């Protein structure tokens with residue numbers, strides 16, 4: 001469709017060198033073609049052009065002092081992308097790779113993901129090119145305080161509600177919340193992912209991983225299959241990966257491999273999750289340390305991996321859950337998974353599969369759970385945290401889990417039904433993109449030219 005092609009060309013000119021952002025835009029726009037053809041109103045209202053331009057982009061200096069007394073400077077970002085459905089909502093990522101393109105692709109994806117939850121939340125994302133690796137607790141705290149000293153003026157419980165992402169967990173949210181409260185002198189529900197000791201929701205920590213497995217359960221059920229005894233590859237070993245593995249075990253499956261940015265761990269007997277939690281959540285260590293306890297496991301350092309792609313996708317398994325980062329599963333990786341008979345790929349991370357990998361998996365009829373739908377349990381539970389904060393209540397783990405299950409089921413059904421409506425049954429990527437887009441686009445039209 002030339003309209004889509006022209007929109008992307010225009011984007012390349014107006015926002016140069018934002019490759020991850022173009023990738024996310026291409027993936028969505030291509031699947032919207034049948035909707036745009038049927039509904040000229042979206043073009044008449046310039047919905048695509050409006051959606052591609054964030055409502056507001058904030059870039060700021062973050063200045064802090066390290067343990068040696070040296071002044072350090074980082075770049076901070078918050079992209080308030082779209083508020084048609086509610087306050088901007090989305091995480092903050094602290095990682096040295098963070099730049100405008102990465103924050104923009106994450107914010108863009110977030111608009112449609114949040115729409116799919118059916119909850120009143122708009123899309124936003126932020127972060128900083130700060131590397132938490134090797135930093136002391138004091139340095140992390142000072143960085144978080146400096147970051148919030150600028151961010152606080154742009155956010156609010158009904159305006160923009162950030163949360164965690166890579167490198168930002170309960171500890172960082174705590175330090176940022178403390179600084180926000182000190183500045184504004186109010187206990188606002190302005191961040192989610194807070195500790196359950198003071199305003200956080202039960203199950204928010206687990207929600208992205210658990211939700212992803214609930215989504216996989218629905219996909220398998222529709223193929224007359226279950227999670228029972230399925231061998232699983234789960235990349236990463238952070239928040240999303242750990243709770244994906246936890247729920248997989250609970251539902252009878254067996255994770256046999258995981259990874260971190262230094263390498264891949266394979267344990268045919270099944271990953272020892274308590275040990276992974278000890279290494280990653282308590283010691284902040286490296287996966288290689290796992291071999292000190294389990295000498296029957298294998299570890300491959302990323303630097304020793306000679307081919308294009310990642311070692312983890314070379315192991316034979318029934319299900320693959322990319323849960324680490326963007327573009328971690330490419331076409332060669334998808335080919336290896338196919339050769340080893342993978343039944344389903346479910347995205348826990350944001351945009352972990354390249355567009356070519358997705359095309360190949362769909363072409364070969366592998367069940368594919370797209371990130372916007374499969375990992376939406378995290379942000380959905382964040383909205384449940386906002387609801388509890390604003391009504392001054394607390395729900396139990398069981399109550400939140402019931403709501404999360406229900407939301408994941410609705411997202412799955414919505415994506416499936418929409419795929420069928422557009423003659424692409426089983427293409428959940430297309431279904432999720434159209435269902436999310438339609439909700440935001442119709443709200444934008446109803447709200448006039450703003």
Ligand SMILES: NC(=O)C1=CN([C@@H]2O[C@H](COP(=O)(O)OP(=O)(O)OC[C@H]3O[C@@H](n4cnc5c(N)ncnc54)[C@H](O)[C@@H]3O)[C@@H](O)[C@H]2O)C=CC1
Pocket residue numbers: 164165166167168208235236237238239240241259260261262323324325326328348349350375376378379
């Ligand atoms: N935390 C949340 O609630 C949500 C997170 N996500 C996405 O899930 C992904 C993971 O996020 P979290 O688990 O929260 O972050 P995290 O910081 O807890 O964990 C990230 C993990 O990925 C690994 N990693 C990073 N780069 C890697 C690479 N190049 N190769 C292999 N491993 C690598 C890290 O070693 C770490 O184990 C990200 O794409 C994030 O945007 C999506 C929805 C919600």
Ligand SMILES: O=C(O)CCC(=O)C(=O)O
Pocket residue numbers: 089090091092110113161162163164165192350375376378379380382
């Ligand atoms: O919980 C949130 O608000 C955001 C989660 C997030 O960043 C994501 O869904 O990618």
